[in-house]
Amino acid sequence: MSELVSIRNVHKYFTRGSERIDVLQGVNLDVPKGDFLALMGPSGSGKTTLLNLMGGLDQPTNGTVDVGGERISELGGGGLSRWRAQHIGFVFQLYNLLPVLTAERNVELPLLLTKLGRADRLRRVHTALKLVGLFDRMKHKPRELSGGQEQRVGIARAIVTDPTLLLCDEPTGDLDRTSADEILSILQLLNRDLGKTIVMVTHDPAAAQYARRIWHLDKGSFIEKDLAA
Secondary structure (H helix, E strand, O other), X not given: OOEEEEEEEEEEEEEEOOEEXXXXXXEEEEEEOOOEEEEEOOOOOOHHHHHHHHOOOXXXXXXXXEEOOEEHHHOOHHHHHHHHHHHEEEEOOOOOOOOOOOHHHHHHHXXXXXXXXXXXXXXXXXXXXXXXXXXXXXXXOHHHXXXXXXXXXXXXXXXXXXXXXXXXXXXXXXXXXXXXHHHHHHHHHHHHHHXXXXXXXXXXXXXXXXXXXXXXXXXXXXXXXXXOO
């Protein structure tokens, strides 16, 4: 497998008053195309920061981030936004669905930034909802869905643009075990059957076992590498 993500000597720090907080300290990471990588570590270890750097939501203080051959650590604001819309799908812990819109309309939102016509948009939306098993609930609003169903809508919205890279930040952190396992099985299916490259941040060892690989971060550095079962 060729490398989809290549991170080299990445440092990231923030300042709070006169205090400097080093979040990432010389991180190196390769994510091959078709991989499913789980990033684990305690709170404050830099997992979400690293995920945000891969998705172009943040920029490193030093070092380089390449995704799909594009050096996104050097892209400007407008170029980065366009790149992100074309290549990245995000799945968040708290779903971030618009409560006034149906599942169908929530999933359609990223496609409104494209040149696709209404019929083509709906075709993609319906395909994504079928993949996550919610085609029969597409006219329901978030308050009419369970937490697990809301997260499935979130996954459908993330994949509807056919992104290069799927980034998941604690996607099961707000769910019970049964719902969490359903979500993780969908992610595993997307990786195994559709070849989606996935990087997932999680605190949950049981969730991490769904990934192909597990890497551990602590105090801004990788401390070990495990192969998932």
